Amino acid sequence: MRFATPRETVPLLLVAAIAAILPLLGSDYYLGVGFALFGWIALAQSWTIVSGLAGYISLGHVVFAGIGGYVLVLTWGAVPVWAGAVLGALAAGLFALLVGLPVLRVRGPYFVILTFGLAEFAKYVVINIENALGRFGRLILGGPPVETLYWAMAAAALAGTLAVIVTRRVRLGAGLAAVREDELAAETIGVPTVRFKLLAFALSAVLPGFVGALFVLRTGYFEPAQAFDPVISFTIVTMAIIGGSEDARGPVFGALFLVVLSELLWSNFPQVYMIILGALLIGFVLFAPNGVAGLLDRRRPSGGARAAA
Amino acid sequence: MKKFVGALAASALAAAAWAAPVQAAEVRIGYSIAKTGLFAPAAPSQINAYNLWAEQVNARGGLDLGGKEKRKIELIQYDDQSNPGNAVKIYEKLITQDKVDLLLSPWGTPHHFAIASVLERHKFPMIGSTASSVQLRNMKPGNIWFTTAAVADKLATAMVGLLQSAGVKSVAILTNQLPFGQENKKFLMPALKAAGIEVLVDADYPPNIKDMTAILVKVKAAKPDGVIGLAYPGDSILYINKAREVGIAAKFQYLLVGPAIGFFRGMFKGAADGIVTLGHWSPHGDDARSKAFYAAYKKKFKQEPDYLDSVEAWVSVEILEQAVAKAGLDKDKLRQAISTGTFDTIIGKVRFDGVQNAVTPTGFLQIQKGELHVVWPKDRQTAPLAPKTGWK
Numbered sequence: 001m002r003f004a005t006p007r008e009t010v011p012l013l014l015v016a017a018i019a020a021i022l023p024l025l026g027s028d029y030y031l032g033v034g035f036a037l038f039g040w041i042a043l044a045q046s047w048t049i050v051s052g053l054a055g056y057i058s059l060g061h062v063v064f065a066g067i068g069g070y071v072l073v074l075t076w077g078a079v080p081v082w083a084g085a086v087l088g089a090l091a092a093g094l095f096a097l098l099v100g101l102p103v104l105r106v107r108g109p110y111f112v113i114l115t116f117g118l119a120e121f122a123k124y125v126v127i128n129i130e131n132a133l134g135r136f137g138r139l140i141l142g143g144p145p146v147e148t149l150y151w152a153m154a155a156a157a158l159a160g161t162l163a164v165i166v167t168r169r170v171r172l173g174a175g176l177a178a179v180r181e182d183e184l185a186a187e188t189i190g191v192p193t194v195r196f197k198l199l200a201f202a203l204s205a206v207l208p209g210f211v212g213a214l215f216v217l218r219t220g221y222f223e224p225a226q227a228f229d230p231v232i233s234f235t236i237v238t239m240a241i242i243g244g245s246e247d248a249r250g251p252v253f254g255a256l257f258l259v260v261l262s263e264l265l266w267s268n269f270p271q272v273y274m275i276i277l278g279a280l281l282i283g284f285v286l287f288a289p290n291g292v293a294g295l296l297d298r299r300r301p302s303g304g305a306r307a308a309a
Numbered sequence: 310m311k312k313f314v315g316a317l318a319a320s321a322l323a324a325a326a327w328a329a330p331v332q333a334a335e336v337r338i339g340y341s342i343a344k345t346g347l348f349a350p351a352a353p354s355q356i357n358a359y360n361l362w363a364e365q366v367n368a369r370g371g372l373d374l375g376g377k378e379k380r381k382i383e384l385i386q387y388d389d390q391s392n393p394g395n396a397v398k399i400y401e402k403l404i405t406q407d408k409v410d411l412l413l414s415p416w417g418t419p420h421h422f423a424i425a426s427v428l429e430r431h432k433f434p435m436i437g438s439t440a441s442s443v444q445l446r447n448m449k450p451g452n453i454w455f456t457t458a459a460v461a462d463k464l465a466t467a468m469v470g471l472l473q474s475a476g477v478k479s480v481a482i483l484t485n486q487l488p489f490g491q492e493n494k495k496f497l498m499p500a501l502k503a504a505g506i507e508v509l510v511d512a513d514y515p516p517n518i519k520d521m522t523a524i525l526v527k528v529k530a531a532k533p534d535g536v537i538g539l540a541y542p543g544d545s546i547l548y549i550n551k552a553r554e555v556g557i558a559a560k561f562q563y564l565l566v567g568p569a570i571g572f573f574r575g576m577f578k579g580a581a582d583g584i585v586t587l588g589h590w591s592p593h594g595d596d597a598r599s600k601a602f603y604a605a606y607k608k609k610f611k612q613e614p615d616y617l618d619s620v621e622a623w624v625s626v627e628i629l630e631q632a633v634a635k636a637g638l639d640k641d642k643l644r645q646a647i648s649t650g651t652f653d654t655i656i657g658k659v660r661f662d663g664v665q666n667a668v669t670p671t672g673f674l675q676i677q678k679g680e681l682h683v684v685w686p687k688d689r690q691t692a693p694l695a696p697k698t699g700w701k
Binding site (some may be wrong): 130 | 345346347386387388392393394397398401402404405406418419422423425426427430431442444447448449486487488489491492495513515516
């Protein structure tokens with residue numbers, strides 16, 4: 001077993017350090033910010049498994065979070081809260097396995113559109129089920145307090161980060177990289193592309209299912225249009241772009257950058273923060289196309305070169 | 310230089326401390342609202358009401374705190390991007406970081422529900438406004454109250470009463486798939502059946518519907534006496550456009566949410582005449598409070614208030630002001646004052662039973678010659694219900 005490299009330890013330690021420090025500030029507000037940050041890290045890491053490693057860009061990752069949230073409200077009261085969240089994660093994984101085979105047959109822009117459409121489709125299916133059941137938004141009362149949610153989400157962020165690190169190390173990661181570079185060639189040299197892609201897709205769905213369940217617990221209210229909000233998918237991709245690497249650092253940097261920046265902006269410039277945020281994002285893409293990770297690598301060319309090799 | 314700045318700051322602090330008894334700090338009142346995102350079009354109605362209130366209170370010398378002193382109001386507003394999760398975070402920030410003295414409510418039912426647990430945890434009382442659902446009755450009373458009189462089950466009963474008084478024997482029901490529309494339909498269907506009113510068309514449509522022609526052609530063919538559109542603002546506009554085109558001739562036509570917003574009538578001129586909508590307030594009666602609010606709003610914003618959202622928001626601050634005048638800023642006293650008091654508002658007396666408005670009856674408005682009148686309940690009418698006659 002190789003020793004852990006900086007690009008593996010840095011994101012893990014960063015997540016762990018933030019998780020340890022935020023509660024010391026002694027305010028619900030910081031726990032809330034941390035909850036959101038870890039949620040995004042977990043989502044972006046999961047997304048990286050299929051979209052970063054295998055190069056299949058998903059624009060519909062919210063579907064897994066939505067399913068997780070929906071399973072949680074369906075099982076609310078019937079099973080313990082934690083079991084509902086775990087069931088949500090499993091349901092999301094199962095859904096990925098079921099739709100994975102047909103969906104992963106298409107590549108490139110077609111895959112992007114298909115995943116987006118799939119998420120919208122799932123949203124309307126859930127809307128129709130809820131309406132047929134005569135439910136109109138489900139209120140969940142007496143969920144866990146913000147501290148509990150915070151630690152659960154921190155665990156999810158760590159798990160996601162670890163999942164990317166481990167996946168990159170094992171055969172699966174090498175196979176996915178081969179798929180990303182040239183799927184036909186990979187298949188020719190004996191990479192079980194279908195199995196690997198399906199496995200990656202399911203892996204990338206489980207954690208978002210869990211995160212989606214926690215999101216619902218946080219607001220205490222489930223409404224399909226919000227649980228399946230496509231903006232969540234877009235934000236994941238934005239964070240990945242800003243993070244700018246397909247190892248575990250990218251999602252952590254990207255989520256950290258976007259969450260901290262938007263938090264600072266909206267709390268200090270509540271009237272114009274969207275404008276500033278937009279300008280900064282455009283500037284970022286123009287002047288730092290390789291994202292935060294790219295900026296850091298440029299500072300330490302030796303580390304970057306070694307990593308790239 | 311650093312030393313100089315430090316000395317300056319110290320002397321400024323000292324001066325402030327000395328001046329404090331003379332000019333007390335402002336009362337900081339915070340809220341979050343959907344300035345961007347899906348609900349952004351609805352938010353100005355509520356923001357305007359809040360701003361108008363703060364301006365008027367400050368012009369009167371400030372907010373009366375338990376009869377002891379008056380302090381000016383400073384409003385602190387954040388954008389929740391139409392996301393209830395953000396609202397949760399913002400109210401936590403308002404309470405724990407900004408340390409506001411009072412809270413106003415955000416826009417929309419999901420946002421009210423989402424922040425209820427934050428209010429409960431910090432024992433911070435807040436009066437709700439633009440939220441309605443039968444589920445609100447499941448909320449724990451004590452730190453949140455709902456001013457609405459438009460809860461779906463009561464609406465269904467009132468609607469049947471209105472339909473019977475108008476002699477409507479058959480209806481078509483068109484329902485937006487968002488929760489409020491669905492909730493209304495769920496209670497309306499059995500109520501119609503019990504009253505012997507026949508449902509000739511029953512169609513659901515997605516929230517972002519772009520074309521209603523197919524549904525409306527079906528409605529036209531069925532020739533119902535009434536059309537009940539359980540719609541939101543966007544599809545209310547779509548309905549008027551398409552119903553006029555198709556030529557829906559029903560004498561009773563209802564749209565749930567939309568026609569009460571100021572721009573709606575301006576947009577359609579006479580074509581919107583006769584449309585019935587949800588609401589229980591009108592400035593066209595003889596209530597002086599309502600007339601003053603209406604005139605001030607129109608003067609400041611050069612448009613009419615939203616008869617639903619601006620009014621609910623205004624009622625919530627009227628109640629808050631009166632409760633604070635009685636109890637001051639102490640949270641326990643304030644909670645007590647809101648829970649037990651009876652308040653004068655532009656929708657009449659309001660008293661809470663648990664989390665609910667226990668007084669205001671469910672009502673309906675109708676557009677008549679470009680003005681919105683209360684047509685139901687009968688004892689609050691500012692004009693009797695008139696049949697819709699064509700699409701001028």
